[in-house]
Amino acid sequence: MPRKSITPDTDLEQMSILDADGALDTDLEPDIAAETLLELHHTMLLARRFDERLLNLQRQGRIGTFPPCKGHEAAHLGAAAHLRPTDWMVPSFRELAALLWRGASLEQMLVFNNGFNEGGALPPDARTLPMAVPVGSQMLHAVGLAWAAQYRRTDEVVMTFFGDGATSEGDFHEAMNFAAVYQVPLVFVCQNNHWAISIPLHKQTRTPTLAQKALAYGMPGMQVDGNDLLSVYVAAGEAMARARGGGGPTLIECVTYRLIMHTTADDPTKYRSEEEVKAWLARDPLPRFQNYLKNKGVLADADLSAIEADIENRIQAAVTRAEARMAQPHDPLLMFEHLHAERPAELERQRRELADELDVAAKGATDG
Amino acid sequence: MPRKSITPDTDLEQMSILDADGALDTDLEPDIAAETLLELHHTMLLARRFDERLLNLQRQGRIGTFPPCKGHEAAHLGAAAHLRPTDWMVPSFRELAALLWRGASLEQMLVFNNGFNEGGALPPDARTLPMAVPVGSQMLHAVGLAWAAQYRRTDEVVMTFFGDGATSEGDFHEAMNFAAVYQVPLVFVCQNNHWAISIPLHKQTRTPTLAQKALAYGMPGMQVDGNDLLSVYVAAGEAMARARGGGGPTLIECVTYRLIMHTTADDPTKYRSEEEVKAWLARDPLPRFQNYLKNKGVLADADLSAIEADIENRIQAAVTRAEARMAQPHDPLLMFEHLHAERPAELERQRRELADELDVAAKGATDG
Amino acid sequence: MAKRTMVQALNLALRQEMAKDDRVIVMGEDVGLDGGVFRVTDGLVAQFGEQRVLDTPLAESAIAGMAIGMAIYGLRPVCEIQFSGFAYHSFHQLENHAARMRWRTQGGLHVPMVLRAPYGAGVRALEHHSESREAYWAHTPGLKMVIPSGPRNARALLVSAIRDPDPVIFYEAKALYRAFREEVPDEEETLPIGQARVAREGRDVTLITYGAMLPPTLEAAERLHAEEGIEAEVIDLLTISPLDDQTLADSLAKTGRAAVVHEAQRSFGVGAEVVARLMERAFYSLEAPIARITGFDTIVPYFSREKHYLPHADRIAGRVKDMIKAV
Amino acid sequence: MAKRTMVQALNLALRQEMAKDDRVIVMGEDVGLDGGVFRVTDGLVAQFGEQRVLDTPLAESAIAGMAIGMAIYGLRPVCEIQFSGFAYHSFHQLENHAARMRWRTQGGLHVPMVLRAPYGAGVRALEHHSESREAYWAHTPGLKMVIPSGPRNARALLVSAIRDPDPVIFYEAKALYRAFREEVPDEEETLPIGQARVAREGRDVTLITYGAMLPPTLEAAERLHAEEGIEAEVIDLLTISPLDDQTLADSLAKTGRAAVVHEAQRSFGVGAEVVARLMERAFYSLEAPIARITGFDTIVPYFSREKHYLPHADRIAGRVKDMIKAV
């Protein structure tokens, strides 16, 4: 060797298919059935409108803090679009459209976001994990699921989501490394929205792309325009096929932007400029995809208003149902349920402690 | 972009100067003063002989478990050779030659390895941190030291050591990332000895080199023959100069081999073949460097026996001193010292508890 | 003197210590321009610059581990972990190193760092944002664990923590951040770490608490006084470890009865240690078993049920009445 | 029946459960060819292959986090953390997720994993290899914490832990690994988690202990009997959490006096919870304060001083004599 440059065997690409001005690279354009396109659009729009409604409800004090997803819809939905019902999705906390695509219930989300544990209930056969608050921690669960799916010789694939900030956590590193070493069927989808709360990307990492972090693990990486559903769809489709075919994990970086606050407790004007937000508003994934559908003749303006109306009704109905449900008395003792398969004696005593207190209070109330 | 390969801006190299057969790349040969070469050799030999003696003592039950370093001497000494007294060294646990180069006391090491806290004592102005047992954890301390050195506008550089196994820990990732983001004066030296106890490199990572992990952080990386002191010396010299000049951190991978057990509690025949060990014995860094010195006319055979004798005496003297010291009564209450600057009341009570017990026992012994 | 919230008081402590001592470095996620998600570090970066107020990448082990290195160098890093529920990522750095460096080097190196973290429930937060796990740190030899209960002592204790030559874990009750204001003087104030204070004098029963549970405990004491003529002495621990058991034992010698109130789950919590210390140091004063009035051994429920989880004045007063009637 | 060391007994448990149930996967650093640094997994990879015995890269958070995913899928991962002193790296995975997944999903998903780790002092090891920090896990709602005291119960409890539908932290005393042999039947044996056992009957005083402290406690009991005619009842907790306080309270009702013995540092440790539970459940049986005979609130000293740190029969017997004389 004496002294020489090494160029690692890289499998690293960039891709954009439908740009912000509507220009379409027809060579790369994926062949998606019109029906699927419309379903994707419906989900994207539902996510956008529901997100707006959640914000509204939060501002009225009718639900608690939550992380809105405006601007991210294409970045996660384009990827999740490939998931079969038997595949696994391991979300972080900003994948509303993907969750809806996977069948999440609006009503449950409302109940969850209003501080009711009932809203987090999952059936035992759920293949979408609950939201993971501790940043990056969920990626390791995805590795375990994917390992198990492989061990069981299924063709299931796991897809996990995380942000640019998450790439700094040790868990990101360990998950990427384990996934590569075991060559598990796993697709890592990073929604790089340039900010982790107030920390801009250049304070998060010195690399120009996040995709290149794949090189540290011997894994293919791809950076795509995350506001272009088509790019994300194509990249994820390839990664899913690779994973399903035994080719191991892939890292996909979807370059996108959070068009809104980090959570409803956040004030983004403290740390980023209006111009920056405006520039990204011009790249909003929703109108971009809608224009594509219109140009393609898949979606007519008239249909759109019908869809909007339908979505509005669906959301309103869910809000009504959720609020009716939450207006019912809800058992404080629920907190003692489901901690273990069998409740230990001490916990049962504590449960009785609270039950007695509630009885006394209720009696006091009736007596008084 | 539509779709294209990305080649990240890499600064990644491989280097070997003096190969296992003694062939020397004279273009790359560093210009090291004869005196320094002899000092390096002396330290390398001292480390080898002391390591052997420690093993011997351990087998006789005269010290406890320790991690021998046979085979690693060039990999860490070649790097540490650049450290000025004002620079900081942050070791893992297999850098005996580097510690000796930095002035560590044989006697203290013997006392430490025989389970006496006294052996870990450091002066307040120590710039070599103590051995770090939790793999990879020390790398973050190196980042903090380097940040502080930069904050204080000094020209100090920090060098930290770790193994191939350590690159899997989250702390490795976080340290590399923080160091790159803050562009601190830090040199990361990985002693890749192909094994983390029984785990071979290919089960540790899927990448062909560890140096390429630097690409995930936007940091230059270099892979060198870690059994060639000259290669390590040149690579580390460049990295030190870069760090001192404000150019930020570098990752150096020294390819080497542990010619011995992981620790004295380990049985490497369980997991690796004799042939593999033999092949690496042929690449032993010590004779390679010695032959280089002899060919260069810096070291004569006669000198060598004198050096060996000197080293033997020095070690023997240290063993004698250490054992005499350990034969003295040593205060059990030392465990209560130095936990805090000021001892809290409860700890003082516990100290008295033990002191009273010892008094009673001592009285019992004299009475009996 | 100015009336300040706890957030403002903590900000004052940081600002003044930073102005006085260029070894003090504030670091953590979003502590710069954003001023921290609770605004405790608001304005510091404008005043002191990015070298003194370090926005970090999103990695808690690194925040703690890097701070250890800075502290060894001689700086006085004050880390913010955004929520205490994410401090576990840094557990190994604290346990393996911060807590041990002085001991390991026989006094050679030491780690004067502070790790601040908002803790506790009651602010309608998401999962992982409501825990009170101070017992983890308190059980770690070599660490100090401090929890203030109001703006004034928060400021004074934070100053002491920054100046402490050893690592201090400093938990701040989110529920108190803006709950009330207190006079907090501009002039320097410190409070000794390791010293509890009698927040209310009384002779009938000793109520031992800290952090966000002080207000409901005081309220319970007032109610006991008003409704039953029971005079409760309320002790505010302020420091969890090292625990000031002398103040507790002295109070018990007077009252003969005690309850410990905390929002953390009960088992293996701080209350257990309080009971054990009093067993050791005041057994013969005990006229009744010491009660633990605490959070339950569950996860803190999502916010619609927080009020049932958290000890409140009614519950505290009720349990104390029962205790006193039982004898 | 064969005489087995604890290492062999644990190996038997793993081997039989793996043979019986292909959901059981053993994973960790060096658990394959090397058989684990203490040889607990010796020979398993030869018998079951690399898919069942998974050598992992060196990353404890990943070991735990990956196991969580596997467990959610329906497997039964048994992770080995090489030494409990490195389990803190996985703390956030256990606290944030393993302990909460069932609760978070209202029973939908659950995490039947076991995390095994050797703990404790007494084997002349390096720093970080001697801790006993079971209280950290015991204080975490949603986790079970088990510590066997001998080959036979180690085997039976490990089988129960593997079959448990919830996460179990399983600490194995290094000092007991090869300390003695016991008859351990080839036939299946299980022991219920959450149940203490009376290891020695007595009427004068209750000694409560677990893990590696059982032998010195039993020795102290024999000495008390021989030297003073004191009959100590010795209770071996076996499970730390959930704590079987009923067995403890029953014993105290008989003896009126108790001491708790553990090697972990004293403050905020398991002993405190034992005292607090007995305060709550057996106060009126107490004839003397319950003593804590434990490790000190220091780091475990390097091995030349371990014997002074660890409770030993002399110390235990001496403290119990004092306690009984004092009354």
Ligand SMILES: Cc1ncc(C[n+]2csc(CCOP(=O)(O)OP(=O)(O)O)c2C)c(N)n1
């Ligand atoms: C381990 C951990 N640390 C800190 C936080 C607080 N926090 C929540 S989201 C967030 C930023 C996440 O940034 P990124 O990964 O880029 O995702 P984004 O919010 O931009 O979608 C932080 C710091 C957390 N939830 N978990």
Ligand SMILES: Cc1ncc(C[n+]2csc(CCOP(=O)(O)OP(=O)(O)O)c2C)c(N)n1
């Ligand atoms: C965090 C942590 N996990 C596990 C261990 C146990 N352990 C000690 S050394 C070692 C292997 C280290 O391998 P490597 O980093 O390659 O260094 P080497 O021993 O080969 O020099 C392991 C697993 C440890 N000390 N720390």
Ligand SMILES: [Mg+2]
């Ligand atoms: Mg982001």
Ligand SMILES: [Mg+2]
């Ligand atoms: Mg190695």
